[in-house]
Amino acid sequence: MNPASRPEAPAVPASGSSATRRAWARWRQPILLGAALLSGVLLGSNPFRPSDQNPDATARGYLKFKEILSYVDREYVDSVNAEELSDYAIKRLLERLDPHSVYIPAKEQQQAAAFLQSDYDGVGVEFNMFRDTVTVVAPLSGGPAEQAGMQPGDRVLAVDGQNVSGQHLSNDQVFARLRGPRGSAVRILLLRRGQSRPLIFTLTRNRIPNASVDVAALLPDGQTGYIKISRFAAGTYEEFKEALGRLRREGMTKLVLDLRGNPGGYLDRATRIADEFISGTRKIVYTDGKGDQYDTQTFSRVAGEFEDGPLVVIVDEGSASASEVLAGALQDQDRALVVGRRSFGKGLVQQPITLNDGSELRLTIARYYTPSGRSIQKPYRDGVAAYDRDIQERYARGEAFHADSVHFAPKLRFRTAHGRTVYGGGGIMPDVFVPRDSTTQNRYFARLQGSNLVREFALTLYQEHRTELEQITFEQYLRTFEVSAIQLQALAGRAAQEGVRTNAAALERCTPALRNQLKALVARSAYGKDAYYAVLREQDHELKQAMISLQEANSRLALGETNGQ
Structure with missing residues (x-):
């Protein structure tokens, strides 16, 4: 899977130092890294039972928490959500144990479990958010989106009559609109480069492999x-x-x-x-x-x-x-x-323990x-x-x-x-x-990555060269396609317009990495994910070693x- 894009099922971010990765790490890392289960064994619901080692202390702590929560719920000056308070207290309690014992509320359980799924029901499209616009990176091979003729660069305006672009939606909210039961229909309104009027696609959702x-x-x-x-x-x-x-x-x-x-x-x-x-x-x-x-x-x-x-x-x-x-x-x-x-x-x-309300405790x-x-x-x-x-x-x-x-x-x-x-x-x-690779260890490169500008620019490059790319094989592309200095300057100029101040020295330093990344992303749109990785391998120092x-x-x-x- 192209780590720069998002399918309808949650994807694991690639390793990196961007703000996106740090944000992911703050709350998803305990969930995803805590997903290494003991062969998937579940304990089921687990009513309160004091520890055999120190039953009196456990019972006192349980009763104290219950008593305080009851007082807050009945007597506190403002209205409170006792369930939210309880969730908060549980999370803080688990933080005192270790970094990977986590509590997953019932409403987040499906999303957490999606990480370990091998397929999902949807339309089969990888997308990214460019300037608050849902943009198709690639339709997945054999999926409903590809069969209907969706193309890289298509901008999704609405799903089933609900606007998705310009709405400040999260990836998860977009996932929720594109996914659905197998056999169900979804109506997608999109705008294609070079066309003045939007296109309407009615797709029937199907089972989509979520390859690992x-x-x-x-x-x-x-x-x-x-x-x-x-x-x-x-x-x-x-x-x-x-x-x-x-x-x-x-x-x-x-x-x-x-x-x-x-x-x-x-x-x-x-x-x-x-x-x-x-x-x-x-x-x-x-x-x-x-x-x-x-x-x-x-x-x-x-x-x-x-x-x-x-x-x-x-x-x-x-x-x-x-x-x-x-x-x-x-x-x-x-x-x-x-x-x-x-x-x-x-x-x-971690042992997953399903609680009575559908939430889950993953306890070390x-x-x-x-x-x-x-x-x-x-x-x-x-x-x-x-x-x-x-x-x-x-x-x-x-x-x-x-x-x-x-x-x-x-x-x-x-x-x-x-x-x-x-x-x-x-x-x-x-x-x-x-x-x-130390050539990418500078603030300018990190800001380019964090702002999604490199991926957006690569998609523009693909659209500009699409006709000629369709006439050559990937092997020819690998030998002949090069990202020029003029194109890199155009990327820097676009980044400056978005508030990423140009740093000539940093740009020169990370030029080989940027050229390789752009070439790989264009190949992803033109020839598929195997082509993406084939281009990346050209400058993969770990693989060479x-x-x-x-x-x-x-x-x-x-x-x-x-x-x-």
Whole structure:
């Protein structure tokens, strides 16, 4: 999925440093990262029952809260919403526990669950909000929107007679209008470039795949497979198996598994994928909770599809939870080299508990450990605010740019199955460090991204060149299409009109990244999402290092070599 756009189902934002990502992290990160379930087990409704360890204290706290809420509801000078107050108190209570124990009100439950869905009912269109206008980025292949002839750049004015552009709607509000029961009709009014009168489309909603394997392709050398997984949803394992089998039939002998920006999901999907790579009966992950109720151990058990070929896994600071379980298992069992930067560090296990009113409590009940005994969870004793600042503080320390800025205490050293040194302390530290691209680390580039101007400009470029793009193949496009200096200046000029003051030095510094991004976004509109990722790969430093590491992966792992960090 193009991380720059939004389908009718919620999409996971790409890793980045924009204001959009920070806003997402404030309230969705606890929900999405807390979605790594113990094989999807539900406890059901859970009436009050005091703890066996300290029943008197638990009962007193329960009665005190009930008494205070009753007084506020009856006696407070102004009218109050007791249910909203209760929700607020619950959220603040859980913040004292850990960053990933969360309460999800009933009205938000469907949205939270959508992250783990593998399909949804809708019209099949990716859209973005440009200047408060719902703009089609791409109709999804085979969906009702594509079949009806909707095109990239179409501006959606109204859905079923309700205005959606110029109304300051959120993405979720637009989702709600486009989605609906399969077989139901939806009437869409849109304006197309070059036409003065709006067009009316009446579409019949259908089941739309919500893929979690973003791309699975054989790279130009004809032997290396590349699979990118954006999350571990209900159908991820089946998607992965199909992709892996297809690449094997096409001649794949080496594989790069890309988990960058993957915030997690269902644990059992991640462990089943690990089992495709790990032979015999070897440990994949174990959990340790209070007592032994939630203590589990998961081992490989099936004959996997790719147990011998060279394997590299790419992670970054956006890889979390189930992603870290998978990367940690492959690293500890010396099955793969891990390339990139230290992962997020989310190793707390949440148990979903459905409450009587349809809301849900996701309560931390255990910790994840890799086969060597490393806890994946990073420290959180300084509170939620400090925890949320951790990634920014890593940047401030230089950890994203210099391997020697990452320091580990001697007690955090562990050994893999073949004796290689790996590190605990939170997250998965890669075997081969790749610094973040520093050319994009400036305020000007961040403001361009945060204002959506790059994506909007790319869509304009596509519309201006659409006729000629339709006459060439993607391979020709890849060789010949270039974003010119004049076009970059036009982007800067448009940005200045929107309040993003031009910074010539910063623009020159990030020019290679901007050119690559614009070319990829144009390719997305013209040729589809596989083309988008193919263009991005041209300047993907982590992938280039992964390709180099593939050449030595099996020998390094067999000999137990470490990078000495």
